[in-house]
Amino acid sequence: MEITVIILFVVGYLIIALEHPVRINKAATAILTGVLCWTIYGVMDHHSVEHVKEQLSHHLSQVGGILFFLMGAMTIVELIDAYHGFRIITDRITTRNPKTLLWVICWVTFFLSALLDNLTTAIVMVSLVRKLVPDKNMRLFFCGMIVIAANAGGAWSPIGDVTTTMLWIGGQISAVNIIKTLLLPSIVCMLVPLIYLQFTLKGDLGHEEPNAHSTSGQHTEVRGSRLMFFLGIGGLISVPVFKTLTNMPPYLGMLLALGVLWVVSELINPDMDDAEKKPYTAAGALTRIDVPSVLFFLGILLAVGALESMEILSHFSAYLEKSLGDNRIIITLIGILSSIVDNVPLVAASMGMYSMETYHTDHMIWEYLAYCAGTGGSILIIGSAAGVAVMGMEKIDFIWYLKRISLLAMLGYFAGAIIYLIIYPYLAVHP
Amino acid sequence: METIIIGVFVIGYLCIALEHPIKINKTASAILTGVICWTLFALSTPTEALINSVPFTGFLEHLKLELGDKFAALSQHDIFRHFVVEELSHHLGSIAEILFFLMGAMTIVELVDAHHGFRFITDRISTRNAKTLLWIICWVTFFLSSVLDNLTTSIVMVSLIRKLIPNKDMRLFFAGMIVIAANAGGAWTPIGDVTTTMLWIGGQISTASIMKVMFIPSVICMLTPLIYLSFTLKGELGEIHEHHVKHEAEMVGGGKLMLILGVGALVSVPVFKTFTHLPPYVGMLGGLGILWVVSELIHPELDEAVKKNYTAAGALARIDVPSVLFFLGILLAVGALESMLTLHNFAEWLAHTLGDNRVIITLIGLLSAVVDNVPLVAASMGMYSLDVYPQDHLIWEYLAYCAGTGGSILIIGSAAGVAVMGMEKVDFIWYAKKISFVAMLGYFGGAAAYLLIEQMLGAN
Numbered sequence: 001m002e003i004t005v006i007i008l009f010v011v012g013y014l015i016i017a018l019e020h021p022v023r024i025n026k027a028a029t030a031i032l033t034g035v036l037c038w039t040i041y042g043v044m045d046h047h048s049v050e051h052v053k054e055q056l057s058h059h060l061s062q063v064g065g066i067l068f069f070l071m072g073a074m075t076i077v078e079l080i081d082a083y084h085g086f087r088i089i090t091d092r093i094t095t096r097n098p099k100t101l102l103w104v105i106c107w108v109t110f111f112l113s114a115l116l117d118n119l120t121t122a123i124v125m126v127s128l129v130r131k132l133v134p135d136k137n138m139r140l141f142f143c144g145m146i147v148i149a150a151n152a153g154g155a156w157s158p159i160g161d162v163t164t165t166m167l168w169i170g171g172q173i174s175a176v177n178i179i180k181t182l183l184l185p186s187i188v189c190m191l192v193p194l195i196y197l198q199f200t201l202k203g204d205l206g207h208e209e210p211n212a213h214s215t216s217g218q219h220t221e222v223r224g225s226r227l228m229f230f231l232g233i234g235g236l237i238s239v240p241v242f243k244t245l246t247n248m249p250p251y252l253g254m255l256l257a258l259g260v261l262w263v264v265s266e267l268i269n270p271d272m273d274d275a276e277k278k279p280y281t282a283a284g285a286l287t288r289i290d291v292p293s294v295l296f297f298l299g300i301l302l303a304v305g306a307l308e309s310m311e312i313l314s315h316f317s318a319y320l321e322k323s324l325g326d327n328r329i330i331i332t333l334i335g336i337l338s339s340i341v342d343n344v345p346l347v348a349a350s351m352g353m354y355s356m357e358t359y360h361t362d363h364m365i366w367e368y369l370a371y372c373a374g375t376g377g378s379i380l381i382i383g384s385a386a387g388v389a390v391m392g393m394e395k396i397d398f399i400w401y402l403k404r405i406s407l408l409a410m411l412g413y414f415a416g417a418i419i420y421l422i423i424y425p426y427l428a429v430h431p
Numbered sequence: 432m433e434t435i436i437i438g439v440f441v442i443g444y445l446c447i448a449l450e451h452p453i454k455i456n457k458t459a460s461a462i463l464t465g466v467i468c469w470t471l472f473a474l475s476t477p478t479e480a481l482i483n484s485v486p487f488t489g490f491l492e493h494l495k496l497e498l499g500d501k502f503a504a505l506s507q508h509d510i511f512r513h514f515v516v517e518e519l520s521h522h523l524g525s526i527a528e529i530l531f532f533l534m535g536a537m538t539i540v541e542l543v544d545a546h547h548g549f550r551f552i553t554d555r556i557s558t559r560n561a562k563t564l565l566w567i568i569c570w571v572t573f574f575l576s577s578v579l580d581n582l583t584t585s586i587v588m589v590s591l592i593r594k595l596i597p598n599k600d601m602r603l604f605f606a607g608m609i610v611i612a613a614n615a616g617g618a619w620t621p622i623g624d625v626t627t628t629m630l631w632i633g634g635q636i637s638t639a640s641i642m643k644v645m646f647i648p649s650v651i652c653m654l655t656p657l658i659y660l661s662f663t664l665k666g667e668l669g670e671i672h673e674h675h676v677k678h679e680a681e682m683v684g685g686g687k688l689m690l691i692l693g694v695g696a697l698v699s700v701p702v703f704k705t706f707t708h709l710p711p712y713v714g715m716l717g718g719l720g721i722l723w724v725v726s727e728l729i730h731p732e733l734d735e736a737v738k739k740n741y742t743a744a745g746a747l748a749r750i751d752v753p754s755v756l757f758f759l760g761i762l763l764a765v766g767a768l769e770s771m772l773t774l775h776n777f778a779e780w781l782a783h784t785l786g787d788n789r790v791i792i793t794l795i796g797l798l799s800a801v802v803d804n805v806p807l808v809a810a811s812m813g814m815y816s817l818d819v820y821p822q823d824h825l826i827w828e829y830l831a832y833c834a835g836t837g838g839s840i841l842i843i844g845s846a847a848g849v850a851v852m853g854m855e856k857v858d859f860i861w862y863a864k865k866i867s868f869v870a871m872l873g874y875f876g877g878a879a880a881y882l883l884i885e886q887m888l889g890a891n
Contacts, residue, residue: 028723101671
C-alpha cells in the first residue's frame, strides 16, 4: 500500500510540475492526488477506519487554518488594490537614474513583500516599472531583481510568504524570532545581486512615452484610497500582534482584520448605488481572489498529510539523515530543489519529516528551512510564484533569466545562507 | 463574560438579519461575530461549571498524558488557553469539512451551467398552460433540489422561468413556489440542503433512513401550497417574443457530457462515503477533480482565454465565496457558544420549560424563517448529544425537516429565498402577503405527516 501511495504522489507531483505541457490545471491534479492518497490509505490500511478519519480531520483542521488565513490576506490585498492604495507608495518614486531607481525599487519590493504575499508584491512592482522603465532591455533586469527582492523580503516575516506562514501557524517558528534571525540573511540575499548589478548595469531607462502619464490619470478615482491602504497594511501587521496577545491561531486575527476592512469598505462610499459600489467592497474583492490556488494548496497539503500519517515522511528523513549526515545540507538542498518544484509541498513535507518533539519552536532547522524554501526559488524564473507572475507579465525568457540572473540569485542565496549559519548561534533560542 | 459573549452574538445576529437596512454585508457581520466571540472566550476566566464539565476534564487527562512532567508547570490560565485553542481547532476541522464540501458542489454546478448542461432539462418543458407549467416547475425544482443544493436549484429554475414567463406578475408566484419547492426538496436527501448535509456529516442521520421517512412529509409540504395555488392562480404567462432559448449557436459542446458527469459526481458522493467511510467532502473534491480535468480536455480547439470560462478555474471565479465566508463566521460563532456550554444550558432550559422535544423543534423551524437555518441547526446539534439521541432518532429527522422547510415562510428565511429575492426583486412584503401563509400551511401539513408516519413506524 505504501508503495502505491508513493507512486501516486510522485506521478501527481510530476503532472503538477509539467502543468503547462500536459495542459491540466495543477489544482485539479493536486485535488485528485490528495483525494486518492487518502482513499487508498483509508480503504487499505490495517488500522481502523476511525483512526484514519481522526488523522484526516486533524490535518484538515490545520490546512483549514492556513487556507482561511490566505483567503483573508488575499482579499485584503485585493481590496487595497481596488482602491489604488498602492499608488501611495508607487507615486513617490520619481528618480530617473537607473542605479538609484534599482535600489529604490529593490528596497520597496523587499519591505512590501514582507507585508504582502510575494505574488502581489511582484505584480504591483512590475506594473510600476512598466511605467518608469520604457527601455525593454533595462526593464528585464529590473524584473529579475524584483523576483529576488520579493522572495528575499517574504522569507523573514511570518506573514510575508506562504511557507513562512505555514511554519508560523504550525508553531515551528515564532514571529519575533524569525524576524530577528532572518532579517540580516534576507537582506544579504538581496544585496549581493544588487551590488553586483550596481557595477555592471549599463544603459538608461529609455524615453517615457508621452501618453504614459495621461493613462494613469484616466482611472476613475474612488474615495478612501489612503484610508484603505493604511487600514489594510495595519490589519496585516496586527495579525502577529493579535496572536501574541491572545494566543489564538493567526487566521482568527486575519479574519478580524478582514471583517473590519469589509465594514469600512461598505460604509466609505455611501453615495454610490449597490452596483457601482460592488467592486470596491470585500464582496467584490472576493470574486477576484485566486480561489484555484486555495484549492491547489488544499489538495497538495492533504496529499502530504497522507504521507505524513502513513509515516513515510519520517522514514524518508531518517534515510536522508543517514546518507547525507547533516540537516543543514539537507535543508540547503531543499532550498535549491524549491527552484524546480513548488515550495509549499516541500515545506509541508519537511514539517512532517521532523517532529516538533525533537526540534522545538524556533529550532535552527525551522528558521533555516524558512530561509532556504523562501529564497531558493529565485534561482530559476519558474521557481517561485513571483517569478512565474513576472514571466507572464513581462514575457521574460526562461533562458535569458538563466543566463543573466540565476547565477546572481544563487550567489545571494548562498551568501544569505552562510550569514544565517554564522549568526544563528548568537541569536537563536535553541542553538 | 458569558453574558457579554451572548450579547455580542445577539447583536451580530441582528446585524445579519437587518443586512439590507443597515447596508453591511452579512458576511462581514458574521466574521466579526465569530472572531470576537472566540477572542472574548479565550480572554475570559472559566466558570466552575465549565471546569467540571466532561469535555474539560477529558482534555485535562489528555494534556497530562501528553506533557508528563511539564504539566505541573502550567498555571490554571495556561491550561484554559490550551483548552480554548484545542476546542477551536476541533470546530475549525468540522467547519472546513462543510465549507470545502459546499465549494466543491457549487463549482460543479457552476461548471455544468457554464456548458449550458441544464438546458437538457429545461428544453423539455414546452407547455404554455400556466397551471400545468407551475406543476412541472415545482416537481422539477423538488427533485433537482434533492440532488443539488437549494440555492443552485432556485437560481437555475428562476433563470428558466425568466425565459418561459414574460408576465412579471405571474412570474412572482412561480418564483415564490420555486423557493418552497427547493426547500422542501432539499430536506429529504442528505446532499440536498446545507442543514441536512450538516446532520448527515455529523452522523446524526443516515442516507437510507432520512429518504424513507422524509419523502412524504416533504412532498406534502410542497403540495399543499401548490394545490391551493392551482385553484386561485389567475392570468397568462405572456407572449414570448423570440425563441432565443434554442438559437444560441455560440454554445460550446460538451453540455450533455458535463450534465451527466456533474450529476453523476454529486450523486456518487453518498456512495463514496458508504464505501470508504471517509468524510463526504473527500468524495466531493474527487468529483470536482475529475470534472476539472475533463473540462480542461474537452475543448482543445479553444484558445486559453476563451477556454478559461469553461474550466473549473473559471467556474471558481463565479461561485459565491462571500457565502462560504458567511458560513465560516456564523459557524465559528455558534462553535464558541457550544464550547462555552451555553447552547447545552439553553437546551436544558428549553426542555424544562417546554417539555416536549417536538414542540421545541417545531419552534426552531419557525425561527429559521427569521434567522439563518445553518446556525440554528449547528446550535441544535450542540444542544442534543448523540449519546442520548442516537443516529436516526426522531429529533434529528424532525430537525432536518423543520429547519429545511421552515425557512420558506419568509423570503429572507432561506438561501433560496434570498437568491430569488435578489434575482427577481421579489418584495419582502409581497411575499409575506401572498406566499407566507400557504408556505406555513405546507410546513405544518408536512410536520403533521412526519409525526404521524413516525408514530406508525414506531408502533411496528
